[in-house]
Amino acid sequence: MPRPRSENARQSVLAAMRRALAADGYDAVTIEGLAAEAGVSKQTIYRWWPSKAAILGEALLEGSLPGADVALPFSDDLTADLRGWFTLAGENLSRPENVALARALIAVTATDPERGAALNHRFADPVVSWIVARVTRAQEEGDVRPDVDAAAVADQFLAATSYSALLGRPLTAARVDALVELVTQGIAARPRGR
Amino acid sequence: MPRPRSENARQSVLAAMRRALAADGYDAVTIEGLAAEAGVSKQTIYRWWPSKAAILGEALLEGSLPGADVALPFSDDLTADLRGWFTLAGENLSRPENVALARALIAVTATDPERGAALNHRFADPVVSWIVARVTRAQEEGDVRPDVDAAAVADQFLAATSYSALLGRPLTAARVDALVELVTQGIAARPRGR
Amino acid sequence: MPRPRSENARQSVLAAMRRALAADGYDAVTIEGLAAEAGVSKQTIYRWWPSKAAILGEALLEGSLPGADVALPFSDDLTADLRGWFTLAGENLSRPENVALARALIAVTATDPERGAALNHRFADPVVSWIVARVTRAQEEGDVRPDVDAAAVADQFLAATSYSALLGRPLTAARVDALVELVTQGIAARPRGR
Amino acid sequence: MPRPRSENARQSVLAAMRRALAADGYDAVTIEGLAAEAGVSKQTIYRWWPSKAAILGEALLEGSLPGADVALPFSDDLTADLRGWFTLAGENLSRPENVALARALIAVTATDPERGAALNHRFADPVVSWIVARVTRAQEEGDVRPDVDAAAVADQFLAATSYSALLGRPLTAARVDALVELVTQGIAARPRGR
DNA sequence: GGATAATCGAGACGGTACGTCGAGTCTTTCC
DNA sequence: GGAAAGACTCGACGTACCGTCTCGATTATCC
Secondary structure (H helix, E strand, C coil): CCCCCCHHHHHHHHHHHHHHHHHHCHHHCCHHHHHHHHCCCHHHHHHHCCCHHHHHHHHHHHCCCCCCCCCCCCCCCHHHHHHHHHHHHHHHCCCHHHHHHHHHHHHHHHHCHHHHHHHHHHHHHHHHHHHHHHHHHHHHCCCECCCCCHHHHHHHHHHHHHHHHHHCCCCCHHHHHHHHHHHHHHHECCCCCC | CCCCCCHHHHHHHHHHHHHHHHHHCHHHCCHHHHHHHHCCCHHHHHHHCCCHHHHHHHHHHHCCCCCCCCCCCCCCCHHHHHHHHHHHHHHHCCCHHHHHHHHHHHHHHHHCHHHHHHHHHHHHHHHHHHHHHHHHHHHHCCCECCCCCHHHHHHHHHHHHHHHHHHCCCCCHHHHHHHHHHHHHHHECCCCCC | CCCCCCHHHHHHHHHHHHHHHHHHCHHHCCHHHHHHHHCCCHHHHHHHCCCHHHHHHHHHHHCCCCCCCCCCCCCCCHHHHHHHHHHHHHHHCCCHHHHHHHHHHHHHHHHCHHHHHHHHHHHHHHHHHHHHHHHHHHHHCCCECCCCCHHHHHHHHHHHHHHHHHHCCCCCHHHHHHHHHHHHHHHECCCCCC | CCCCCCHHHHHHHHHHHHHHHHHHCHHHCCHHHHHHHHCCCHHHHHHHCCCHHHHHHHHHHHCCCCCCCCCCCCCCCHHHHHHHHHHHHHHHCCCHHHHHHHHHHHHHHHHCHHHHHHHHHHHHHHHHHHHHHHHHHHHHCCCECCCCCHHHHHHHHHHHHHHHHHHCCCCCHHHHHHHHHHHHHHHECCCCCC
């Protein structure tokens, strides 16, 4: 019988967080500022979120983190598939607000590894799964050496993405190609029979 | 002719910063806490450093950042050389205080890319130079394909190091080997004549 | 509809001000000290008072400034009435905390005449009114020369009070009598017809 | 053979104090400001003066406090003599820098009665002596009642002067006349024989 | 269709840290 | 040894946010 939580307020806060992130960066975001910007009282924020990081997490989930929204199909070309995903990630990071989101995630993780790692997993895991699945299939098809650790491959792509976002270096086509080629060459099965 | 700057105070502040980083993380470091811990007045800190990040920078330079102190000689084995450096980086990151330093650097960069990038360069550049030089020699010797971008190779190692530090994942021998192998295979010249 | 101002905090601050004045003098009073002593946050003080002087003003009004609380009745004897008030003022100034209050008022006025004059008026005006009324009645009754400026008479008493408080000279009965006599003689109507 | 104290520096400091007083008031004067304005090092100030108040004292003595420089001759007319001095005091107080000096003296006294009283005496005593001497002569000549306390008379003039300076009320001719008349009437010998 | 109970905005509260200013002391070099 | 310069420690300044705590006003249900 009580009054239910206001979805309205919730969305306002998340939107305010996204705007503030893009404008000033995670560190400069204050709960007071968020409340004012969202037209919401501080109490309402504290009622529903335990910390600034939690709001960020929700804002991140509600939005789209660069590279996270993978629902890419598998083609028959491993190189093309990897390039496809990595290119997409690069495009996401070409939008400043997405860089801001990524940096916020990094900042939280650097500050509070516990919480940050959890958040990271939520975004990284689907990507890891997708890459691992794709690489594994390639292994089954004999295109990739069987001793290759698919997870390590996935990791490399995520590390490169994170590092680029952190340093603000755009993932240009050249850089995408370079890494994709390095990796695919590195894991390719040796030409049999020679 | 005025009284010269107190080297004593300077060292106290840097030491306090390092201790505080290891203890509570960059975010929790306060200028007031630093001053108290260092037995120095706030004014002295503000006189000589424009920001918390600047103190971190100096503390970092004065100390040793994991993986930064490369003065490794080249052997005849590219794989061994790369593994050598990467192993060293991993060992550095096995010490918690070094993880704290690395995370602080990441946090600063995520928060203030301008300043952070500058700091990053000071640590990354020597490593990049070393790796590029080594890979370039390998190219000259025909062990690495000439179209490989040596800088991209260096980048991958740094990205992996940074990402590991961020997530607190130790760079175990297995992980070191996996990446080194992936990269060396990826850049290796195709067996000629066939 | 927000939470209303805490009367509790307000009183604590004023009490702390009064205690601090008596203990160390106006100049030595600090907002921080007041806040600590009152068990109140600095912000609360800054929220409600624009300056230390404003707190003093309120503390003064809420308390009683020596000589300010005149509700003395008129008798038929002008001299007795003036002596009555002036004696009362002297008694008030015999209490150290009242001297401290008076000196604080003087210090504020010497430092910030604008604000100080306003405060002064709040305390002086009732006294001036009372004295002027009493002297005027005496003029109407023919006991005081009609050309006497009643306000100047009042002024003399206030000046004497203020100067005594400033120099810390107690207003003894002898000094009270001397001034009262000097004034009453000075304004007395000349014995008529003779 | 040590280097003697620089009279130059001393004068610069005193001049700076006088300028600062007139410009911003005693409270706003800082030792650092004084040093800068005087082109003198802080150490030089601290070497020669124990406190801001001491500098004020010296500046006051070196200059002229309103009403302090009495070397007035006695005429045969008590009223005229008193009016003469009081008028002079009023004229001194018509110059803003003198008001500033007087207020500074009051501020010091209100803040530090000990030191302030000492300073006050140095300025008030000659005046008191002069007035007492003049009134005493009038008593000897039978123009003033013998039971009148000459010191109390002097006190009244000083109190009025101080109070006027404090409140910033100019000592106009009218106010001067009113007080002089009140006092002279108050102390006048009753017309004898009648 | 009213009672009721958790919601909401507003913003006051005790705190901690900020970055600045001035106090008074100390140290160096120059004269 | 006096003096300018300015670094030093210390403590207060006034501000910004923190997270908690009333307030009165506002909705949904559920009786």
